[in-house]
Structures are given as structure tokens and as C-alpha cells.
Amino acid sequence: MSTLRPTDLAREHGLSTQAVRNYERDGFLPAAGRTPSGYRVYTELHAAALRAYLALVTAYGHDLAGRIMTEIHHGELDSALELLDRGHQQLLRDRETLSAVRAAIDHLTAASADLRERPSDAATRTVGELAHRLRVTPATLRAWERAGILDPARDPATGYRVYDSADTRDAELAHLLRRGGYGLPYIAGVVERIRTAGGTDATATALTGWRRTLTARGLAMLDAAGLLGQYLHLLRPDGPVRPPV
Template identity: 70%
Template sequence: MRPSDLAREHGLSTQAVRNYEQDGFLPAAGRTPTGYRVYTEVHAAALRAFLALVAGYGHATAGQIMNALHHDALDDALSAVDHGHEQLLRDRQTLNAVREAIGELPTGPAPGAGVWTIGELARRLRVTPATLRKWEAAGILAPARASGYRVFRAADVRDAELAHLLRRGRYPLAHIATVVQQIRTAGGTEPLARALDDWRRRLTARGVAMLDAAAELSRYLRVADGGGAGQAEDVD
């Protein structure tokens, strides 16, 4: 397999393959005495695994996983995989909670006795307090004040969970504010239902992509452990 074949399989440029190697997403290529890069099936399997991981986990996590593997830190790579699945499960649980909230709020937000500080809510969502203040400024959150401090009750937590979910779906703050306001006032829920249906499809697609990535990653580990067959050469 020539380097151009390796790149062409995925619609990439040869330079992109070199960049992935430089960034640690592929194992380091060998060199001939005349300076040619030497590629093997190990590199082809690594590239397939990396691109599959990008589709399932995103570019940053995919890079983190591949770099961990190439530094003999398999447990770190698997922890990153586990975290991705944990986030997917949390998204599904939040999605289900929001769906239930819609059915339980025909006339407005449900009352709740629990009170959260901004720090506690930020830790629950794994965001920064600054993010929650930004959501408040956008009209997504409307916490009460006690002795000058923000306090978040059950309905506020629900709104924040919904905002967090939709932000991961790349919805703009203005759209999220409209959806949250509709829940608060028990107005029309059709826009929210459409948003949730769209996010459910995204979660399903991400879950399938994670399965594909697991298969490619497992194959790469086997190939890397057994060595690659077939070499190709490339000149810088």
C-alpha cells in the first residue's frame, strides 16, 4: 500500500497523513537509508481507527486515545473511551428526563424543595459557573436570589440540564432560550419535541459510531501487536 493509497481510502491528502503521524495519531513511520518514510498495515489500521474514533468521540478525544496507545498507556486510552460512553449515557438520561418533564408540566414548572448553589449546579453539569451566568444572561436560566446569591431550584436545574443537552447538540443560545421559555410557561411544546427528536437521532448515530470505532480500535490493537505486513514508501 502506497501512502497515496492510504490517504485516498479516506479522501485525505498525503500531507494529512503526515500531519496525523506528527500529532501522534499514527505510530511513527520507519525510514529507509535514503530518507523515505516506510508505512505498513499497522499505519493503515491506525488511520482507520483514528477516523472512526473521530466520528464517535470527536477529534480531541480520538487524538487523546491514539496518543495514549502510542505511549503504551492502554488504560488511559480505555478510560477516555469509558468517559465517552459515560457522557452518551448521561445525555440519554437527560433526554429522557426532559421528555418526562414535558409531560409533567402542563401548567408550568413543577415545584421542588431542593436548592442548589451556582457552584453545585456547575459541578453537576460539569461546566463552569461562568457558563451558567452566560446562560442566565441569555434568558435560559432565571435563578432566584437569597442574600445576594443565586439559588437554583428544581425547575432551574431542569432548565440547566436541558440547556446543557441542547448545547452539546450545537443549538444556539437564543434557540435554547426560546425552548426553555416555552417549558416555563407551558406553552407549545412542538419546537421542543422537534429538538429532542433531532437530538435522539444524534445520540443514536453517535452510539453506532462508537460501536464502529470500537471494532476498528480492536482491530488496530491486534494488528499493532502482531506487526504489519506490506510496506509502502513516501518521500517528504
């Protein structure tokens, strides 16, 4: 292979030569050869490794990208592939969450319209009233509170839980997702997304941006897989060990 200088690798990506040296030091690039005078000598193998690493950073983040490359350089290809699989699993979970939130928003929007047609509905509810509305037990609502799904205020006079309209929304969302088979930690994460966005209306608006983000991450994973495959081909010209057909 033809030799390359650190500046050659750095210039391609707009990096400093020190960044390239740091990536080598941290194990994200294979060790460089040295000239008799001690200068680093890189090759196309290092250039391919750097392309793969930076693409992995875009797709999976710095931490996971670094772990993938160091596993490869320690000869642990299966471990590196498992880390890639976990990244894809997380993307799939995020897509499932997006779909669940979209369905929940549609459901809660319809429920809100129904509430507007019944103005006599209480603005706040006791634990018993909310449990009756959802046809669950008060113990279920308390379990959702322990899981971080609900966070009701307390009546200053009695100390009893008081559920406002946002609490009712969160409880209805939890009830819907529980019927769909989702676990409490998962539901707590979905509810937190809606709280962070500022309610169902804001969440519905944010879903388009969220979907774009997931699409961009999926495409970045495809790009990273291609560049990582090219690097592995250079690193292991005979190809990885494959099971017999």
C-alpha cells in the first residue's frame, strides 16, 4: 500500500493531525508504522479505518463507535458486530416508540374532543375518580406513579393525590400502552417525551422531526456499514470466517 502522512488523513475530514494521532492512541485506528526517524507512516488501511470510524460516530455516537473499532482491533469481530446489532435494536425500539406515541396522540386527541363536548367533567380528579374513569384500580395508578409515569400533586389540606388534566392525559396514555403490551419503564419514557414536548399538540408537531431524525440515523447506519465493510475487507483480505453453507 502507498504511504500517507497524518496530514493526508486529517485533511480529508477537516481534522487536526493531533486528532488523527489521538484516534490511533485510543485504538480507533490500527497502529501506524514508523520511519527510522520516528515519524508515523499511515496507509490506505488507516484511511479506511478513519472513514469507517467517523461514519460510525455519525450513526451510533462517539462511545459506541469507539467500542466497535477497538473490539475489531483487539480481534473481537463478533463482539464488534454485536455492538452494531445493539445499535440497530435501539433504532427499532425508537421507531416502535414513535409509532406508539403517534397512536396514543391520535387516541388522546379524540378523547380531548370528547371531553370538550362534556364540560361538566371535573378539572381535577381523585385517585378513585381517575381509577373509575380508566376502569383500573387505585393500586394500579399508584404503581404507575412509582414507575415515574404519573406525578400527581397533593391536596395541601388532606394530603390526598389530585390528578389534573395533564395527569389524566398521562394515565390514559399509560392505559392505552399497557393494553398494547408495553412495560412500565417503556411507558415512562414515552410519557416523558410528551411532557418534554409540552403536551399532545406539541408532541404531534414534534413527531415529524422525530421521524426525520430516525430516518437520518438509519441512513447513517447504512453508510457506516458500507465503509466498515470496506475497512474489514482491507484488514482481512480473505474475509471474515463464515459458517459453512
